[in-house]
Amino acid sequence: MTEKLLSDVEYNYKKINENIALAAQKIGKSREDITFLAATKTVAADVINYAISLGLDHIGENKVQELISKYDDYNLENCSLQFIGHLQTNKVKQIVDKVDLIQSVDSVKLANEIAKQSIKHNKITDVLVEVNIGREENKSGVYPENLDELLCQMAQIDGIKVKGLMTIPPICDNKHKISKYFNNMHNIFIDISQKKLDNIDMTILSMGMSADYYEAILEGANMVRIGSSLFGARDYT
Numbered sequence: 001m002t003e004k005l006l007s008d009v010e011y012n013y014k015k016i017n018e019n020i021a022l023a024a025q026k027i028g029k030s031r032e033d034i035t036f037l038a039a040t041k042t043v044a045a046d047v048i049n050y051a052i053s054l055g056l057d058h059i060g061e062n063k064v065q066e067l068i069s070k071y072d073d074y075n076l077e078n079c080s081l082q083f084i085g086h087l088q089t090n091k092v093k094q095i096v097d098k099v100d101l102i103q104s105v106d107s108v109k110l111a112n113e114i115a116k117q118s119i120k121h122n123k124i125t126d127v128l129v130e131v132n133i134g135r136e137e138n139k140s141g142v143y144p145e146n147l148d149e150l151l152c153q154m155a156q157i158d159g160i161k162v163k164g165l166m167t168i169p170p171i172c173d174n175k176h177k178i179s180k181y182f183n184n185m186h187n188i189f190i191d192i193s194q195k196k197l198d199n200i201d202m203t204i205l206s207m208g209m210s211a212d213y214y215e216a217i218l219e220g221a222n223m224v225r226i227g228s229s230l231f232g233a234r235d236y237t
């Protein structure tokens, strides 16, 4: 960990907060209406803790192994730890007691396992349902047309509580295209909110990453997940 890296993180952290505030204002919201979650994959725990010391209060890991290996080193007193990556059913038991929210639930099987493990730990785990808004074959997430059915099934499972939706849209070469996916997602989010399904909360709409969080907020995201714009380009070596 170098001084340079930390001062970059501090600069980026302020800049991102300003951008979030600007986007929020543009649509009549305020900074506090948007949750800034840092995507912390490949980032060392001491760097993450430095960001937390600046005020960062949500972090998300996307690999079980990595979360476990860093877990004892995070300073989580004032920070929520979430799971944002693809989650295999057989790994649920390793993280259920450690995370506040799992953002990437896309099947009844996975929901049931999270519920089963949560009940063992005497907790109810908050979850988001991941939607494959671009209908990409190689991507996780439920197709929009299957979302209602999945939500109805999940509403009946003890041990989990649906809090909203998450998406990772296709990689787009222009802002107009990406905004359209975000807008579709927001419409789905609003539709479901208005149905007032029993035992389903539609409070969180998690979408937007480093390249497009500004556009996501304009289209209604209230949680953005930002990695490289905060910590710099990832080093996978």
Ligand SMILES: *Cc1c(COP(=O)(O)O)cnc(C)c1O
Binding pocket: 039, 041, 062, 084, 085, 168, 209, 210, 211, 225, 226, 227, 228, 229
């Ligand atoms: C890595 C990651 C992000 C952040 O990506 P950046 O482009 O670096 O901001 C957001 N969401 C998920 C699920 C991720 O795995």
